[in-house]
Amino acid sequence: MFIVKSIDETIKIIKDNFDDYILRKMIIEVEDSLNYISACDILSLENVPHFDRSIVDGYAVDFNSVKLATNAAPSILKLNGEVLMGQEAKSIITSDSTVYVPTGGHLPKGANSVVMIENTDRLNDEIIVNKSVSIWENVLKMGSDISIGTNIISKNTLITPLVIGALKSIGIEEIEVYDFLSVSLISTGDEIVKNKQKLEIGEIRDINSFTVSNYLKNKNVIINDSVIINDNFKQYKEAVIRGFENSDIVIASGGSSVGDKDYTYDILKKLGADILVHGINIKPGKPTIIAKYNNKLFFGLPGQPTSAFFVLNTFINTIINTIYHIKNVMPIPYIEAILQINVHSVTGRRLYQLVKVEYNENNELIAIPLFAKSGMINALKEASGYIIINEFVEGYDALKTVKVYKLGD
């Protein structure tokens, strides 16, 4: 019998039980670190910029020397050459001299502002300044982007393209990260066959190992191995043990319900695993098992492809974020669309309803529910996303504006 848990209870159980993984650390090139999770804090040892820079094309000045400048009564300065990009300024600015500085160029000694070229005129070697500037105007001061000691990345943070840019900007070449999580996949069922040319009556091609493994690839989870096991207690048990030897997480599909040949529960019991969840209040996807074995997570998905996919989609982000201790996680983004037909639900059970989103003739986004018997892959692959009808309502009426979440986010 199931002792059914709510989705929120299940999320709490995952958070409470899987934050003590022993993660493999490694040092890799920053250039190769995209989508890894940092295993260290990095503080900057450099200033960015590491010199005062002009942020406009113009003339470097001591702001005092042009503080009265107007169109009617301009200040006149002697032009003393120019600063070249990528090079240290050679001249020193005095109260009656200036130097041309391009955007990004080094602000010379003695200068503390830059007059934009648009606010000047040039007459031979004289620069006529028509507008005053305030101190440090048009200057990006040394260290104002990143100063020495600035935290560039904290431990347990996703390394994004922008983080890589920030690390490279301060000359960091290597970073300690956690290795990607690895998974051993098991598909169970006497009827399941894989890569077979011609099916016999009674046989079904494996779907789950392909949908699950490719879904996980997009989450940067490594699939170590993927096997099909008959409904055979001994073989299945051995596959589970091997999976835990090989990988951080074991994910099995099928066998997680309470029928005669649903061995998952009994195998986990026999192995002495701690069964944390057996049955979740989610439609589709009720027969789900979550267990802890040797401090690792076992995730038993329903055999039906749609159900397996939804359960994975619902809990995998929590699993990954918990294992890596990722904080400040954003909710899943959505788009809004107009529901086209009524969707009925049952109070007390959260429903995930697949929808196809498209534009109607008025260029409004509409959401068309895709109804299909449990496990139908064809409807699933048409879906743009899903809507969630929570436990406390009986459904949504047509023309309601609903939030559509993208599958896989």
Add this chain to the structure above:
Amino acid sequence: MFIVKSIDETIKIIKDNFDDYILRKMIIEVEDSLNYISACDILSLENVPHFDRSIVDGYAVDFNSVKLATNAAPSILKLNGEVLMGQEAKSIITSDSTVYVPTGGHLPKGANSVVMIENTDRLNDEIIVNKSVSIWENVLKMGSDISIGTNIISKNTLITPLVIGALKSIGIEEIEVYDFLSVSLISTGDEIVKNKQKLEIGEIRDINSFTVSNYLKNKNVIINDSVIINDNFKQYKEAVIRGFENSDIVIASGGSSVGDKDYTYDILKKLGADILVHGINIKPGKPTIIAKYNNKLFFGLPGQPTSAFFVLNTFINTIINTIYHIKNVMPIPYIEAILQINVHSVTGRRLYQLVKVEYNENNELIAIPLFAKSGMINALKEASGYIIINEFVEGYDALKTVKVYKLGD
């Protein structure tokens, strides 16, 4: 001088000018096809399931033989064995016999319904049926998920984990796809250095090639080469020509404005490229160039890392979808959060404002604008996402609920 185009005009120009790319096709294993774009339609040559299946554990019957069954007056049938999972049913159902069928098992000849085991009792070799069933109740008919001739994937469609599952369910092993798009990257600027241990005054480490290349990696775009070029007309021109020889798209950062050493425009003119956009009404990011050369796209980004990143983020999806002819593209999803301080904007120019999103003490999502001078990588890498203030308003007040888009989506 810029002839500034709006963002919407720019998007239309991309759509109108880059839908005639000559794409490289190749045939790959379905197992390796994740995130590729299909170059063919695939229709199913098989039914899924390819036999009538029970969707419950129960007894296969001719519905006529139990149509009067109730608790008070049950129908009694002779049990004639069981169907094994993965095997063809051996028995034939008659009006007074039944066979046990597990969930997913083959429905025997003569049967057209399955009575759930919960609605039966067993007495030796007799099954006592307490409830009637309708015709085809609890049966998933042959081809009801996918029938022969069903379109599984259309040309120019993203291959998702679910599409792979659907293709494998009908025994498809190979698929024709378009090769991933490739990019040659050019960073320009006399002050830019890469992988240098110690900077001289005036030098700045390259950021754009790392942020841009890693951003594109997450979009499954291949970086063929990435070079740094001084502000030298000849070298830059040669780099552009080489880029077009090597790759589908050339992306350059820097040199796209209208200053002395901004050579991008002149080089494209000299090469005879068709300059479609020079200057976009977007903040940050105005000095952007889009050109067509040899039927390929040149994308000239501003030199400032923040600006370059925003421009890329704003237009790359349109570029990719246009080149691959991907239809029915969803808008970018968002989350809603409460803006914490006023954000001012200028009417007539669309503003992209970085924000950091977090939960406050009341567990509400709040959006904190990150203000920074143009090009500051440190603020950028802290951002959870951005808000868009369109051309027609002067800004948003604090406490307004705003839509926050994730960077990179």
